[in-house]
Amino acid sequence: MSLMQRISLIFRAKADKALDRAEDPRETLDYSYKRQLDLLSKVRRGVADVATSRKRVELQVGQLQQQSDKLTQQAQKALSMGREDLAREALTRKSALGLQQNDLEQQRAQLQGEEEKLTLASQRLQAKVESFRTQKETIKAKYTAAEASTRINEAFSGISEEMGDVGMAVQRAEDKTAQMQARAGAIDELIASGALDDASSLNRGDDISRELDAMSSQSDVESELAALKAGTTGAGRPALEGADTTPPAQVEAAPIAAPQKEEGQP
Amino acid sequence: MIVRILTEGQWEVPEDRIDGLNELDADLEKAVEGGDDESFSRALQALLEAVRAGGARVPDESLVDSDLILPPSDATIEEVRDLLGDDGLIPG
Numbered sequence: 001m002s003l004m005q006r007i008s009l010i011f012r013a014k015a016d017k018a019l020d021r022a023e024d025p026r027e028t029l030d031y032s033y034k035r036q037l038d039l040l041s042k043v044r045r046g047v048a049d050v051a052t053s054r055k056r057v058e059l060q061v062g063q064l065q066q067q068s069d070k071l072t073q074q075a076q077k078a079l080s081m082g083r084e085d086l087a088r089e090a091l092t093r094k095s096a097l098g099l100q101q102n103d104l105e106q107q108r109a110q111l112q113g114e115e116e117k118l119t120l121a122s123q124r125l126q127a128k129v130e131s132f133r134t135q136k137e138t139i140k141a142k143y144t145a146a147e148a149s150t151r152i153n154e155a156f157s158g159i160s161e162e163m164g165d166v167g168m169a170v171q172r173a174e175d176k177t178a179q180m181q182a183r184a185g186a187i188d189e190l191i192a193s194g195a196l197d198d199a200s201s202l203n204r205g206d207d208i209s210r211e212l213d214a215m216s217s218q219s220d221v222e223s224e225l226a227a228l229k230a231g232t233t234g235a236g237r238p239a240l241e242g243a244d245t246t247p248p249a250q251v252e253a254a255p256i257a258a259p260q261k262e263e264g265q266p
Numbered sequence: 267m268i269v270r271i272l273t274e275g276q277w278e279v280p281e282d283r284i285d286g287l288n289e290l291d292a293d294l295e296k297a298v299e300g301g302d303d304e305s306f307s308r309a310l311q312a313l314l315e316a317v318r319a320g321g322a323r324v325p326d327e328s329l330v331d332s333d334l335i336l337p338p339s340d341a342t343i344e345e346v347r348d349l350l351g352d353d354g355l356i357p358g
Contacts, residue, residue, distance in 0.1 A: 002288060002291045002292070002295070003291050003294055003295040003298065003346075003350075004287070004291050004334045004335070004336060005334065006350055007335050007336065007337065007346075007349045007350060008332065008333070008334050008335040010349065010350065011272075011335045011349065012331070012335070117273060117274075120275070121273065123326060124275055124326045126326075127325075127326035127327040128326065128327060128328075128329055130327065131327045131328070131329050132329060135329070155329070157329055157330060157331050158328070158329035158330045158331055159329055161270065161331055161332060161335075162329075165270065165272055165273065168272060168273065168338075169272075169273040169338075172273065172338070
Protein backbone atom coordinates (compact mmCIF):
# COMPACT_ATOMS: atom_id res chain seq x y z
CA MET A 1 0.00 0.00 0.00
CA SER A 2 1.34 3.44 -0.82
CA LEU A 3 2.47 5.90 1.80
CA MET A 4 -0.42 8.24 0.98
CA GLN A 5 -2.98 5.47 1.38
CA ARG A 6 -1.53 4.31 4.68
CA ILE A 7 -1.57 7.83 6.11
CA SER A 8 -5.11 8.36 4.82
CA LEU A 9 -6.47 5.17 6.38
CA ILE A 10 -4.88 5.80 9.75
CA PHE A 11 -5.87 9.44 9.83
CA ARG A 12 -9.47 8.73 8.91
CA ALA A 13 -9.78 5.85 11.39
CA LYS A 14 -8.68 8.17 14.17
CA ALA A 15 -10.95 10.98 13.05
CA ASP A 16 -13.92 8.59 13.03
CA LYS A 17 -13.02 7.17 16.41
CA ALA A 18 -13.03 10.67 17.83
CA LEU A 19 -16.76 10.90 17.10
CA ASP A 20 -18.77 9.71 20.08
CA ARG A 21 -22.04 8.28 18.88
CA ALA A 22 -25.14 8.83 20.98
CA GLU A 23 -28.10 6.44 21.03
CA ASP A 24 -30.29 8.88 19.15
CA PRO A 25 -28.24 9.81 16.06
CA ARG A 26 -29.81 13.27 16.12
CA GLU A 27 -28.13 13.87 19.47
CA THR A 28 -24.84 12.82 17.94
CA LEU A 29 -25.30 15.63 15.44
CA ASP A 30 -25.84 18.20 18.18
CA TYR A 31 -22.94 16.88 20.20
CA SER A 32 -20.62 16.95 17.22
CA TYR A 33 -21.75 20.48 16.37
CA LYS A 34 -20.91 21.60 19.88
CA ARG A 35 -17.45 20.09 19.56
CA GLN A 36 -16.98 21.84 16.22
CA LEU A 37 -17.77 25.18 17.85
CA ASP A 38 -15.32 24.38 20.66
CA LEU A 39 -12.63 23.60 18.12
CA LEU A 40 -13.42 26.79 16.22
CA SER A 41 -12.86 28.92 19.32
CA LYS A 42 -9.72 26.95 20.05
CA VAL A 43 -8.32 27.79 16.60
CA ARG A 44 -9.19 31.45 17.08
CA ARG A 45 -7.39 31.45 20.43
CA GLY A 46 -4.49 29.77 18.64
CA VAL A 47 -4.34 32.59 16.08
CA ALA A 48 -4.34 35.16 18.89
CA ASP A 49 -1.59 33.30 20.80
CA VAL A 50 0.66 33.08 17.76
CA ALA A 51 0.08 36.78 17.04
CA THR A 52 1.08 37.64 20.62
CA SER A 53 4.30 35.66 20.27
CA ARG A 54 5.03 37.32 16.94
CA LYS A 55 4.58 40.78 18.46
CA ARG A 56 6.87 39.88 21.33
CA VAL A 57 9.58 38.82 18.89
CA GLU A 58 9.08 42.04 16.90
CA LEU A 59 9.52 44.03 20.09
CA GLN A 60 12.75 42.19 20.79
CA VAL A 61 14.01 42.81 17.26
CA GLY A 62 13.44 46.52 17.93
CA GLN A 63 15.22 46.38 21.27
CA LEU A 64 18.22 44.64 19.75
CA GLN A 65 18.31 47.23 16.96
CA GLN A 66 18.42 50.03 19.53
CA GLN A 67 21.19 48.27 21.38
CA SER A 68 23.05 47.77 18.11
CA ASP A 69 22.73 51.47 17.18
CA LYS A 70 23.99 52.42 20.61
CA LEU A 71 27.06 50.22 20.21
CA THR A 72 27.81 51.83 16.82
CA GLN A 73 27.68 55.26 18.46
CA GLN A 74 29.90 54.08 21.27
CA ALA A 75 32.41 52.70 18.76
CA GLN A 76 32.44 56.05 16.91
CA LYS A 77 32.95 57.93 20.12
CA ALA A 78 35.70 55.56 21.26
CA LEU A 79 37.52 56.03 17.94
CA SER A 80 37.23 59.80 18.05
CA MET A 81 38.88 59.65 21.46
CA GLY A 82 41.63 57.44 20.11
CA ARG A 83 40.49 54.32 21.93
CA GLU A 84 40.57 51.73 19.16
CA ASP A 85 40.49 48.90 21.74
CA LEU A 86 37.14 50.13 23.11
CA ALA A 87 35.76 50.62 19.63
CA ARG A 88 36.74 47.07 18.73
CA GLU A 89 35.02 45.75 21.84
CA ALA A 90 31.82 47.65 21.06
CA LEU A 91 31.79 46.35 17.49
CA THR A 92 32.43 42.78 18.68
CA ARG A 93 29.34 43.01 20.87
CA LYS A 94 27.40 44.49 18.00
CA SER A 95 28.41 41.62 15.76
CA ALA A 96 27.14 39.12 18.34
CA LEU A 97 23.86 41.03 18.44
CA GLY A 98 23.61 40.78 14.67
CA LEU A 99 23.60 36.98 14.83
CA GLN A 100 20.84 37.14 17.41
CA GLN A 101 18.87 39.57 15.27
CA ASN A 102 19.03 37.23 12.27
CA ASP A 103 17.80 34.40 14.44
CA LEU A 104 14.90 36.49 15.74
CA GLU A 105 14.01 37.60 12.24
CA GLN A 106 13.72 33.96 11.19
CA GLN A 107 11.50 33.27 14.18
CA ARG A 108 9.33 36.23 13.31
CA ALA A 109 8.87 34.95 9.76
CA GLN A 110 8.04 31.48 11.02
CA LEU A 111 5.47 32.78 13.48
CA GLN A 112 3.90 34.92 10.81
CA GLY A 113 3.64 31.83 8.58
CA GLU A 114 1.92 29.89 11.38
CA GLU A 115 -0.43 32.81 12.00
CA GLU A 116 -1.49 32.93 8.36
CA LYS A 117 -1.92 29.16 8.21
CA LEU A 118 -4.09 29.07 11.31
CA THR A 119 -6.16 32.02 10.12
CA LEU A 120 -6.93 30.13 6.90
CA ALA A 121 -7.67 26.95 8.86
CA SER A 122 -10.11 28.86 11.03
CA GLN A 123 -11.87 30.27 7.94
CA ARG A 124 -12.14 26.81 6.38
CA LEU A 125 -13.46 25.27 9.57
CA GLN A 126 -15.98 28.05 10.04
CA ALA A 127 -17.37 27.53 6.53
CA LYS A 128 -17.59 23.77 7.09
CA VAL A 129 -19.21 24.12 10.51
CA GLU A 130 -21.82 26.39 8.93
CA SER A 131 -22.54 23.78 6.23
CA PHE A 132 -22.79 21.10 8.89
CA ARG A 133 -25.24 23.18 10.92
CA THR A 134 -27.51 23.56 7.89
CA GLN A 135 -27.44 19.84 7.16
CA LYS A 136 -28.00 19.02 10.82
CA GLU A 137 -31.11 21.20 11.01
CA THR A 138 -32.47 19.65 7.83
CA ILE A 139 -31.92 16.13 9.13
CA LYS A 140 -33.49 16.90 12.49
CA ALA A 141 -36.52 18.54 10.89
CA LYS A 142 -37.15 15.94 8.24
CA TYR A 143 -36.24 12.59 9.69
CA THR A 144 -37.14 10.40 12.63
CA ALA A 145 -34.34 8.86 14.69
CA ALA A 146 -34.49 5.65 12.67
CA GLU A 147 -34.42 7.40 9.31
CA ALA A 148 -31.79 9.87 10.38
CA SER A 149 -29.06 7.31 10.96
CA THR A 150 -28.60 6.75 7.23
CA ARG A 151 -28.20 10.48 6.68
CA ILE A 152 -25.80 11.01 9.54
CA ASN A 153 -22.78 9.65 7.78
CA GLU A 154 -23.26 12.07 4.92
CA ALA A 155 -23.37 14.97 7.35
CA PHE A 156 -20.32 13.73 9.17
CA SER A 157 -18.48 13.20 5.94
CA GLY A 158 -15.67 15.66 5.72
CA ILE A 159 -16.27 17.42 9.02
CA SER A 160 -14.54 14.83 11.20
CA GLU A 161 -11.56 14.80 8.86
CA GLU A 162 -11.45 18.60 8.88
CA MET A 163 -11.62 18.61 12.66
CA GLY A 164 -8.73 16.16 12.86
CA ASP A 165 -6.72 18.32 10.47
CA VAL A 166 -7.47 21.62 12.21
CA GLY A 167 -6.81 20.04 15.60
CA MET A 168 -3.43 18.99 14.31
CA ALA A 169 -2.69 22.46 12.89
CA VAL A 170 -3.48 24.06 16.26
CA GLN A 171 -1.34 21.52 18.09
CA ARG A 172 1.64 22.09 15.80
CA ALA A 173 1.33 25.87 16.07
CA GLU A 174 1.20 25.57 19.86
CA ASP A 175 4.31 23.39 19.91
CA LYS A 176 6.26 25.76 17.70
CA THR A 177 5.13 28.81 19.64
CA ALA A 178 6.07 27.16 22.95
CA GLN A 179 9.60 26.49 21.67
CA MET A 180 9.97 30.07 20.53
CA GLN A 181 8.55 31.48 23.73
CA ALA A 182 11.20 29.65 25.70
CA ARG A 183 13.87 31.26 23.52
CA ALA A 184 12.16 34.65 23.65
CA GLY A 185 12.17 34.38 27.44
CA ALA A 186 15.91 33.76 27.39
CA ILE A 187 16.44 36.83 25.21
CA ASP A 188 14.24 38.98 27.46
CA GLU A 189 16.43 37.96 30.38
CA LEU A 190 19.55 38.85 28.42
CA ILE A 191 18.15 42.25 27.51
CA ALA A 192 17.17 42.85 31.12
CA SER A 193 20.52 41.78 32.52
CA GLY A 194 22.53 43.78 29.98
CA ALA A 195 24.51 40.67 29.12
CA LEU A 196 23.85 41.01 25.42
CA ASP A 197 27.53 40.81 24.57
CA ASP A 198 27.18 37.12 25.24
CA ALA A 199 24.13 36.80 23.02
CA SER A 200 26.12 34.92 20.40
CA SER A 201 26.29 31.91 22.71
CA LEU A 202 22.50 31.49 22.54
CA ASN A 203 21.06 28.98 20.10
CA ARG A 204 24.31 28.44 18.29
CA GLY A 205 25.14 25.03 16.93
CA ASP A 206 28.20 22.84 17.38
CA ASP A 207 31.70 24.10 18.10
CA ILE A 208 32.65 24.18 14.41
CA SER A 209 29.81 26.51 13.49
CA ARG A 210 30.58 28.58 16.58
CA GLU A 211 34.17 28.89 15.40
CA LEU A 212 33.04 29.85 11.90
CA ASP A 213 30.61 32.40 13.34
CA ALA A 214 33.39 33.83 15.47
CA MET A 215 35.66 34.14 12.44
CA SER A 216 33.11 35.88 10.28
CA SER A 217 32.15 38.03 13.23
CA GLN A 218 35.80 39.01 13.65
CA SER A 219 36.16 40.02 10.02
CA ASP A 220 32.88 41.97 10.30
CA VAL A 221 34.34 43.84 13.26
CA GLU A 222 37.59 44.65 11.44
CA SER A 223 35.87 45.87 8.30
CA GLU A 224 33.40 47.98 10.24
CA LEU A 225 36.23 49.39 12.33
CA ALA A 226 38.07 50.32 9.15
CA ALA A 227 34.93 51.97 7.79
CA LEU A 228 34.44 53.94 10.99
CA LYS A 229 38.06 55.06 10.92
CA ALA A 230 37.70 56.17 7.33
CA GLY A 231 34.60 58.10 8.37
CA THR A 232 36.08 59.82 11.45
CA THR A 233 39.66 60.61 10.34
CA GLY A 234 39.08 61.85 6.83
CA ALA A 235 35.68 62.14 5.23
CA GLY A 236 35.54 60.42 1.88
CA ARG A 237 39.08 59.02 2.15
CA PRO A 238 38.93 55.81 0.11
CA ALA A 239 41.24 53.66 2.27
CA LEU A 240 43.78 54.03 5.04
CA GLU A 241 46.63 53.21 2.66
CA GLY A 242 45.31 55.59 0.02
CA ALA A 243 46.92 58.68 1.59
CA ASP A 244 49.04 59.52 -1.44
CA THR A 245 45.97 59.73 -3.65
CA THR A 246 44.10 61.97 -1.20
CA PRO A 247 43.46 65.48 -2.51
CA PRO A 248 45.55 68.17 -0.73
CA ALA A 249 42.47 69.83 0.76
CA GLN A 250 41.71 66.80 2.91
CA VAL A 251 45.32 66.31 4.01
CA GLU A 252 45.26 69.87 5.26
CA ALA A 253 41.92 69.37 6.94
CA ALA A 254 43.22 66.85 9.45
CA PRO A 255 45.90 69.05 11.12
CA ILE A 256 43.43 71.92 11.30
CA ALA A 257 40.85 69.77 13.05
CA ALA A 258 43.27 68.49 15.67
CA PRO A 259 44.37 71.84 17.22
CA GLN A 260 40.74 73.01 17.29
CA LYS A 261 39.93 70.03 19.45
CA GLU A 262 42.78 70.77 21.80
CA GLU A 263 41.72 74.38 22.13
CA GLY A 264 38.24 73.28 23.06
CA GLN A 265 39.53 71.19 25.94
CA PRO A 266 39.90 72.82 29.36
CA MET B 267 -10.04 12.36 -6.57
CA ILE B 268 -9.98 14.47 -3.39
CA VAL B 269 -6.56 14.96 -1.83
CA ARG B 270 -5.97 16.66 1.50
CA ILE B 271 -2.67 18.28 2.40
CA LEU B 272 -2.76 18.38 6.18
CA THR B 273 -2.99 21.90 7.66
CA GLU B 274 -3.54 23.33 4.15
CA GLY B 275 -6.85 22.03 2.84
CA GLN B 276 -8.29 19.86 0.07
CA TRP B 277 -7.77 19.69 -3.69
CA GLU B 278 -9.71 17.89 -6.37
CA VAL B 279 -7.15 16.18 -8.57
CA PRO B 280 -8.16 14.71 -11.98
CA GLU B 281 -7.82 10.93 -12.25
CA ASP B 282 -5.21 11.16 -15.01
CA ARG B 283 -2.83 12.89 -12.62
CA ILE B 284 -2.92 10.13 -10.02
CA ASP B 285 -0.23 7.98 -11.69
CA GLY B 286 2.16 10.90 -11.48
CA LEU B 287 1.31 11.36 -7.81
CA ASN B 288 1.94 7.68 -7.17
CA GLU B 289 5.43 7.96 -8.60
CA LEU B 290 6.20 10.95 -6.37
CA ASP B 291 4.66 9.07 -3.47
CA ALA B 292 7.04 6.14 -4.07
CA ASP B 293 9.99 8.58 -3.98
CA LEU B 294 8.73 9.97 -0.70
CA GLU B 295 8.34 6.51 0.78
CA LYS B 296 11.94 5.68 -0.17
CA ALA B 297 13.11 8.91 1.42
CA VAL B 298 11.24 8.14 4.65
CA GLU B 299 12.80 4.68 4.75
CA GLY B 300 16.24 6.08 3.94
CA GLY B 301 15.93 8.60 6.76
CA ASP B 302 17.70 11.37 4.84
CA ASP B 303 16.11 14.73 5.73
CA GLU B 304 17.14 16.52 2.58
CA SER B 305 15.82 13.99 0.08
CA PHE B 306 12.70 13.59 2.22
CA SER B 307 12.00 17.31 2.14
CA ARG B 308 12.60 17.46 -1.62
CA ALA B 309 10.30 14.47 -2.29
CA LEU B 310 7.57 15.87 -0.04
CA GLN B 311 7.65 19.31 -1.69
CA ALA B 312 7.53 17.71 -5.15
CA LEU B 313 4.48 15.63 -4.22
CA LEU B 314 2.62 18.52 -2.57
CA GLU B 315 3.43 20.88 -5.43
CA ALA B 316 2.05 18.34 -7.92
CA VAL B 317 -1.22 18.27 -5.96
CA ARG B 318 -1.45 22.06 -5.72
CA ALA B 319 -0.55 22.60 -9.37
CA GLY B 320 -2.62 19.75 -10.80
CA GLY B 321 -5.69 20.11 -8.60
CA ALA B 322 -8.47 22.60 -8.00
CA ARG B 323 -9.17 23.77 -4.47
CA VAL B 324 -12.24 22.27 -2.85
CA PRO B 325 -14.53 25.10 -1.67
CA ASP B 326 -14.29 25.81 2.09
CA GLU B 327 -17.94 25.06 2.75
CA SER B 328 -17.86 21.67 1.06
CA LEU B 329 -18.10 18.68 3.42
CA VAL B 330 -16.34 15.88 1.65
CA ASP B 331 -13.99 13.10 2.74
CA SER B 332 -10.59 12.90 1.11
CA ASP B 333 -9.43 9.87 -0.87
CA LEU B 334 -5.83 10.62 -0.01
CA ILE B 335 -4.27 12.48 2.88
CA LEU B 336 -0.76 13.93 2.72
CA PRO B 337 1.56 15.24 5.45
CA PRO B 338 1.93 19.01 6.07
CA SER B 339 4.55 20.76 3.94
CA ASP B 340 6.82 21.43 6.93
CA ALA B 341 6.56 17.89 8.32
CA THR B 342 9.69 16.09 9.49
CA ILE B 343 10.49 12.43 8.84
CA GLU B 344 9.61 11.71 12.47
CA GLU B 345 6.19 13.31 12.05
CA VAL B 346 5.49 11.22 8.98
CA ARG B 347 6.53 8.11 10.89
CA ASP B 348 4.13 9.18 13.63
CA LEU B 349 1.37 9.61 11.06
CA LEU B 350 2.02 6.03 10.00
CA GLY B 351 2.24 4.75 13.56
CA ASP B 352 -0.61 4.19 15.98
CA ASP B 353 -0.02 6.71 18.73
CA GLY B 354 -2.08 9.84 19.32
CA LEU B 355 -2.12 11.69 16.04
CA ILE B 356 -5.33 13.64 16.36
CA PRO B 357 -5.45 15.75 19.45
CA GLY B 358 -8.78 16.22 21.23
